[in-house]
Amino acid sequence: MSGLANLAWTCIIVAIFLALPASTSAYNVTYGQSSRKFISGSQSHNASFSLTQIRNPKWKPRETSTTAVYAAEFLKHKVHMPEDLRIAWEELKSHDDQSSNSSIHPRVGGQLVRYSDGQYVFPVTIGTPKQTLNLIFDTASGDFWVWSWLMPIDMLQNRKYYNGSASSDATPWDGQSWGATYAVGSNYGIVWQDIVWIDAIGVAGNPIECSQGVSNWFASLPGVDGVLGLSYAYNDSEKPEPQQTWITYILPLLATPVFTVSLVRNGIGIIDFGFIDQKKYIGSIAYTPITIIPGGGAFWAFNWTGFAIGSDRFNRTNIQVMTDTGGNISMMPESIANRYYKLVVGSYKQVDGAWIFPCKATLPNFVFGVGSSRIVVAGKNFILTNLPDGINCIGGIQSREEDTYVFLSIPFMQSIFVVHDYGNMRMGFANRTWV
Template identity: 60%
Template sequence: MPEPLQSAWNRLQSREEPGLATRDNGQTITTSDGLFLFPLRIGSPQQMLNLIFDTGSGDFWVWSWLMPDTQTSGRNYYNGSNSSTATRWQGQSFGVDYSAGSLHGLVWQDAVWVDNIGVGGNPIECAQDVAPFFLNLEGADGVLGLSNAFNDSESPAPQQTWLTWVLPRLPASVFTVALSPKSMGTIDFGFIDSSKYIGTIAYTPVTIIPGTTGGFWAFNWTGFAIGDQKFNYTNIQVMVDTGGNISQLPQSILKKFFAQVKGAYQQSDGGWNFPCASAVPNLTFGVGNSRIVISGKNFIFNPLADGINCYSAVQGTSDGSYVYMNVPFLESIFVVHDYGAMRMGFANRTWT
């Protein structure tokens, strides 16, 4: 897992337990402080879990009955022994390492349903033990990795993502993401809903992040603009990830951004804060000749203890590194993940 994603996992906080709602068209997702969850059903009879959907990782793991009672007490978890369609994958195990902590367990196979999409015999990583970080992550019953098909942590037979299992059942090999700040969003599998964006969708090829073997949803933007300033034609790689809530820009771009935020200041550890009441400029990035606009309001994260300043939802990374684009960006735009063509599409949305 790339370091920016690990950092985002570390910073992710949940102050309230999200509620859930159902829809007839696409899959509803809910949020609390940038933690997006969606309902998923496993087994026969079906057991409902609320998972983080994470386009920046590949593992599909859940809280399970294999964990100690002290960890599952009062929580929602999958119980394979209560499912008539569950089977143990003999000899198969998994172990995921995050900078926030690790988890491990055994692999079972069972029927998995997301909205009206069902697949039998899907590998399910059933946790046996999790790090304290995950114990404190209320409302989340696991993670569904939606990276573009790099192997997960299973052993001795690594598997690809859940998405590869459902592709043959989809009308089109795409899924789209439309997140909303502090409210419900949607993720749609197999189709593109034209009512969820304005203008046209700008497509660009998926690129491989240097030092990796691929699998991440990444692309090259063609430049950026801060507020109403002139557009800077700069080709920079961008990793797109729904599993983090702190975005990152190269330091040279970030300093230009905060120069436009009255009262912005940098902490001794390098983190940026600014008065919560300050106007924050929009950020525009290029996809080919198209311009995609991010609301500056999305870059206000949690208020600090002084009650005046807020921690910024966009922080810095080294110049020469890629942009880490996650929830603060995605809450303004419509994103297409086109698995069949290995491309990404971006469109503007009407902000609420």
């Protein structure tokens, strides 16, 4: 964390509205010039609220290559791809460089699929007067970026976007820029500051990454207006000064410094802030300390104590795991992915290394250990999407190299209850009744 020192913040005002407009109070926080500090204060606050996803009103399935789907998580986190995927990805990029219709071309062995990401989003309002955008909330990112008025006008047709010049509370942050890599291409731009409202909490002076360009991956997502990262400490995509994330600004205002995630397959998910709803899980919550991924930033990660597939015995292995509400594929060391699909009749690897199986196949449940507890994920969650033949599907579990950490993304999150406990620097997991 020493590299986060010497940030030149002067003041951020956090305004919190907990009841009717008549109950308004202000929370002022001053930053020293010589060191970076998280928000703290002597005032006590007891905010708690639930944020419910909405069905994206502009959503429609889009076509993309299975290779791009598989590569997305590697590109997002800047980790090494398996060789088969790397070769396929380089070929896909070469093809796209020669075409204006990027990200939808199949490779030999790759296939076009109709992909459904961006179907459910969270509403966020920015500025004065308020501008409402629909965002993806991503626990494996620190970025808070939005489509903005600074982009080419032809890209803004029929889209919602943030206009800082139309907000009386917005100011440009001179010299501050940002950049983030996603599936096909990168997002980049400059940083403005403005008031950000999520439910009844407003954070004034919140850094907002205003896009000047976005990757084809996001350009082809109608109705997704940006991403709000929920990593627990900082955002190192901004230069020259890394910044805190939105969640670290509001945590001191919450009744309890936690948030929980309850996502639903093909349905509406909920994130609760400031409290733990006992009605959302069964049994007890198993807690484990947050672990640091070397070079990986302040992500929500832990060590599982083992795993089991279907009715197989429990394998006691201490593997580091990163959780990710912004990813669509869960990445496993190759030996674990191979063991999983060995139990799926008709499964095979295509040329880019992606696991494919008959859509009618019965997929085994996946169990992972948190201490002595066992958390069970429904096998049905690992059907990512159909292939064009209408018979086979691409899997929500895919391979990465051995001796590397695991990515647990949306397919896992849709079966379990996840606690992000900032106050105690730990994560909690519990089973849920499947829907």
